[in-house]
Amino acid sequence: MATTPNSYARFVGRVGALAVALGVGAAVATTPGFAVADDTGADTSEAADAGAAGTDTSPDSVVGGNLSDNDDAGEDEEEEAEDDESEDDEALDDEALDDTAEDDEPVEPKKNDDDPAPVKRTGDREPAVTFSGNVSRTTETTPEPTPDPVEDIATDLGAPVEEESPVAEAAVAPVTSEPPATAAVTAVPTVVGSMLSALGFGPLATQGPAVPTPSSPLLWAMLGFARREIGNTPAESATATPTAAALVVATETVSPLATPEQLAAERIAARTVRTLPVILMKMVLRQQFLAAAQRLYPDGIDAENMAALNRAVDEYAMGAAFQQQLLDSMNPKVVAQVAPPHVWFGQAVPGSRILYDNPDTIYRFMGVNGASEYVITGRFHDMTADGRPSDTTFSVLEGVGGTTSAILTADDLEVNEDGTFTITVSREPANGRRNHLQLTTGSTIIAARDTLGDWNSEVPVSLSIERVGGPPNSLFAQIGGFAFLGQFVSGNPLLTTLVSVVPPLPYMPPLLRGAFTAVILVVRGAAEQAKYMALATTDSDTGAPRPVNEIGQPASNAEFLANQLQSNGHFQLADDEVLVLTIDPGDAGYFIVPTYNIWTITDDYWSEPGSLNNEQAVRNADGTYTVVISPTDPGAANWVSTSGLNQGAIAIRFQDLGLDAPRIVSQQVMSHEALRDHLPAAAFVTPEERAAQLALRQAGFDSRWS
Incomplete structure (x- = not known):
């Protein structure tokens, strides 16, 4: 009309x-x-x-x-x-x-008893x-x-x-x-x-x-x-034009x-x-x-x-x-x-x-x-x-x-x-x-x-x-x-x-x-x-450019949720390279390691592990977590995919905080081959285990939109 x-x-x-x-x-x-x-x-x-x-x-x-x-x-x-x-x-x-x-009439306050x-x-x-x-x-x-x-x-x-x-x-x-x-x-x-x-x-x-x-x-x-x-x-x-095949789940x-x-x-x-x-x-x-x-x-x-x-x-x-x-x-x-x-x-x-x-x-x-x-x-x-x-x-x-x-x-x-x-x-x-x-x-x-x-x-x-x-x-x-x-x-x-x-x-x-x-x-x-783009590339304390493949220690940032801590950084990795982070969550009840393009948005994180939280990741014996960020699958159980990106950003969140503060224990870049020597054999998964991991991830995500 x-x-x-x-x-x-x-x-x-x-x-x-x-x-x-x-x-x-x-x-x-x-x-x-x-x-x-x-x-x-x-x-x-x-x-x-x-x-x-x-x-x-x-x-x-x-x-x-x-x-x-x-x-x-x-x-x-x-x-x-x-x-x-x-x-x-x-x-x-x-x-x-x-x-x-x-x-025409003002709304009068009323008691809402409906559950x-x-x-x-x-x-x-x-x-x-x-x-x-x-x-x-x-x-x-x-x-x-x-x-x-x-x-x-x-x-x-x-x-x-x-x-x-x-x-x-x-x-x-x-x-x-x-x-x-x-x-x-x-x-x-x-x-x-x-x-x-x-x-x-x-x-x-x-x-x-x-x-x-x-x-x-x-x-x-x-x-x-x-x-x-x-x-x-x-x-x-x-x-x-789907970029990933969807899993049909009854x-x-x-x-x-x-x-x-x-x-x-x-x-x-x-x-x-x-x-x-x-x-x-x-x-x-x-x-x-x-x-x-x-x-x-x-x-x-x-x-x-x-x-x-x-x-x-x-x-x-x-x-x-x-x-x-x-x-x-x-x-x-x-x-x-x-x-x-x-x-x-x-x-x-x-x-x-x-x-x-x-x-x-x-x-x-x-x-x-x-x-x-x-x-x-x-x-x-x-x-x-x-x-x-x-x-x-x-x-x-x-x-x-x-x-x-x-x-x-x-x-x-x-x-x-x-x-x-x-x-x-x-x-x-x-x-x-x-x-x-x-x-x-x-x-x-x-x-x-x-x-x-x-x-x-x-x-x-x-x-x-x-x-x-x-x-x-x-x-x-x-x-x-x-x-x-x-x-x-x-x-x-x-x-x-x-x-x-x-x-x-x-x-x-x-x-x-x-x-x-x-x-x-x-x-x-x-x-x-x-x-927000500058959070990845600039040190918030000094204002100096942040080196590539270096993630900052958890800190309170006014641009995020007021009751959480964040660690920000940006990466530049070849297809056969990984950024290995060891994280001590302290008393934080929740944390997540996601990857982003430089425009600050995620990609396909449901059919690939574009993020891992402490519920999804495998914990080390000492209570820390070692996550492996890479454009391609290095076989590690705690692989965080960049969705094929060689360049991008990282914004780690820590929530439900306690007295013991979280921290980044170590971080380093290495090849896929060197990773096999760096991590114990138990830290890797078989292709069948990876497929099961991704199927479970897809099913969980699909339940949001059903």
């Missing part, structure tokens, strides 16, 4: 009204001698324990191709809708009226989600061909069905990125408005008349280049990640990255990534890493498309991202891995704001020591920088005997409540992480979130106002009321989502990527 002038009018009216409200609020807020009595009882000491604070923007901290032809089961409905535009407009207006009627229904993990449990569709295995693949993105750009402006059209029938129990950093808050509307105006959609960008398309030769050159790039996209990101389980809102979020994100604003920004981002790598790797970037650059940019953009959906904190949802490409329930989902993703960790994020109250409901599906995740944390992230203000760990949680738990979330202090996360006026994201040591027995928790108190939904919240301006608005009742006057749009057009996603890429992409 094409966007009509009436559709534009809806957008213009609401954006104009919001602008008036913001103008009044700004005038009131800056007028001298004006006082407001705040009787909300908000606690003045909103900062959490200083020991938990730290910048939290990695996948351990962040908020982080196209779908196949059947990526949205509602596509047929879209085509039929175009034939009967009047009926769709009428239905959309009815939906908008319903939404507006619901959103999430169990996800089927054994024969005597009911499945939490039942889908019609075949389960496919995960492969390192760019998804199957999709319709021409140019046609998507032309038609997506008024297509509301992406959030509403189900891809599968589901009966669901409540199983249910950091927001983008901005250099200056005022730059966000300017960038979005300029971008939409440049594309010829002035009414979406301004509250006045339509802005004519500029006649800049540079813009037309960029648009022409983008059109050529779109024509080349299928060969790069839309053709299913399964009766349904992953706790498999929720309708997750599948919908994946469809929306995949559609968003096909919009013109994102396509244009990806071209810019590619050059920025390359410039950073050339500065940090002065000896050059090899061909394999250059070939991986486009995929890294694609995954970064997919992550931003997920982050865009988290901007609306009035309609919170639990969204899993920072994940590899996967195929499930008829959807081929592009990867969204960024910034040293942990292969053991399930990353899920929820958008929140300090003016609202929330309830998170969850369930551990196996309360035994072998079945619970090795580490589960909930972190409150602040503002656009991702500072961690509060952390709640599994050890802190009060869990019922059946594995269920409830966490309250608000600006009120805990006041003795164990299961409480305190927000501040600048809170934007809650990051939930399940770290799985044993992929075949440990199960991520089921999660859902509900907003139970706060102002009514609004256009301001829908477009991310609380994410960007929450620290100024959430603590002021008058401003909160003013920005909540204008109701939200009935739906977010893909192009508008694409514009906001492009803004996220503008304000976070280049600087953030360069900062």
Whole structure:
């Protein structure tokens, strides 16, 4: 259904009204001698324990191709809708009226007594989600061909069905990125408005008349280049080309990640990255990534890493498309991202891995704001020591920088005997409540992480979130106002009321989502990527270049999870060379040794041992671990594959820390032949044992996406 002038009018009216409200609020807020009595009882000491604070923007901290032809089961409905535009407009207006009627009243706090229904993990449990569709295995693949993105750009402006059209029938129990950093808050509307105006959609960008398309030769050159790039996209990101054969495993389980809102979020994100604003920004981002790598790797970037650059940019953009959906904190949802490409329930989902993703960790994020109250409901599906995740944390992230203000760990949680738990979330202090996360006026994201040591027995928790108190939904919240301006608005009742006057749009057009996603890429992409790439190549203490094949001692790094230690470095190895590391974990209950390309993302770690944790590795008699990093299989039991890369990065994590600190005992480079003399015979495996190891690894990974 094409966007009509009436559709534009809806957008213009609401954006104009919001602008008036913001103008009044700004005038009131800056007028001298004006006082407001705040009787909300908000606690003045909103900062959490200083020991938990730290910048939290990695996948351990962040908020982080196209779908196949059947990526949205509602596509047929879209085509039929175009034939009967009047009926769709009428239905959309009815939906908008319903939404507006619901959103006119503030949400009152209420008690949540519902426990999430169990996800089927054994024969005597009911499945939490039942889908019609075949389960496919995960492969390192760019998804199957999709319709021409140019046609998507032309038609997506008024297509509301992406959030509403189900891809599968589901009966669901409540199983249910950091927001983008901005250099200056005022730059966000300017960038979005300029971008939409440049594309010829002035009414979406301004509250006045339509802005004519500029006649800049540079813009037309960029648009022409983008059109050529779109024509080349299928060969790069839309053709299913598996790099590893998937293991077909019969399964009766349904992953706790498999929720309708997750599948919908994946469809929306995949559609968003096909919009013109994102396509244009990806071209810019590619050059920025390359410039950073050339500065940090002065000896050059090899061909394999250059070939991986486009995929890294694609995954970064997919992550931003997920982050865009988290901007609306009035309609919170639990969204899993920072994940590899996967195929499930008829959807081929592009990867969204960024910034040293942990292969053991399930990353899920929820958008929140300090003016609202929330309830998170969850369930551990196996309360035994072998079945619970090795580490589960909930972190409150602040503002656009991702500072961690509060952390709640599994050890802190009060869990019922059946594995269920409830966490309250608000600006009120805990006041003795164990299961409480305190927000501040600048809170934007809650990051939930399940770290799985044993992929075949440990199960991520089921999660859902509900907003139970706060102002009514609004256009301001829908477009991310609380994410960007929450620290100024959430603590002021008058401003909160003013920005909540204008109701939200009935739906977010893909192009508008694409514009906001492009803004996220503008304000976070280049600087953030360069900062994380530098962790591998630069000594954090001295600022000097880090020698190749040298891994730093474990240290606390503000760019990662606040309660863990990291050891970073980069490698340069021939096919028949190995980097041998001996690690003493100390009292750390968990550690992992993964490998990355220079763009800070993993490769195929499910059909090859691209990582090893202390559950998967063989321990030495003295309690240490000796891992062997190499592009090719040296036969060692503790082989960590580089996925064939001769050049790349390493980021070792240590969690569940104790008094005895972990350390790197020794590290050295040697040939495969020398390794046979260096390690005892018991440290090697036969080809049959390797095959069994990899089959078990693949099966454990597949259970996440089933």
